[in-house]
Amino acid sequence: MIHTKINQEPLSIEKAEKFVALPENGATLTFVGRVRNHHEGNQIKAIDYDCAPKLAQKILEKIANEAQEQSEYKLAIFIEHFQGFLEIGGISIIIAIGSPHRDAAYKANRYIIEEIKKRLPVWKKEYLINGQILWQDGHPLQNNQA
């Protein structure tokens, strides 16, 4: 069971954990990414997440399916990434996994966040305390990743 979404509404940890908490899953594991107040020595007050939503949705689905294919268990996978403006502490991403056993949940969750960092067409625009606005450097996309 897989749920993926690029979401312009606030992300819900409760919704994610409810999705993966199935009777057959002895392990549920939720990763929550939040806006922090610093990056590479800069003091940050907010981040605007730019996104190519249709392609991003397709890539989220592909990454989720890859995680499922790599597991020996039937997983419940919930992934939502935020698009828009967030202040410090705001939730930018939730990845929740439900699995019969913990090892598979840890592996899938880690795989998904690392692939998202490399492949998802999302860009962070940082708003600094000093008034500067900076696009964060990132990972160049490859033409075999979509």
Add this chain to the structure above:
Amino acid sequence: MMIVKIELFGRVRDFFDTNPLILEFAKTASINEVKAKIASLLDNESAKLLENCVLANDEDILLGDSIISRDSELMILPPVSGG
């Protein structure tokens, strides 16, 4: 005449005063030729940053030798920083 509309994302948004870009080609064009045409509109420093960008449609990232043969809507995607 073929029209290729290019939607800009990330830091590439700041390279132009307009979004999307509208490019005209006399006939077919490869993705590399589309990218070169975008670069020709920029100063040297910004054009250099385009080297790390890819062109895509809503379905896929496109290979440099892929051919565009009709009016199209593409996106130019700089290095990503999601999560």
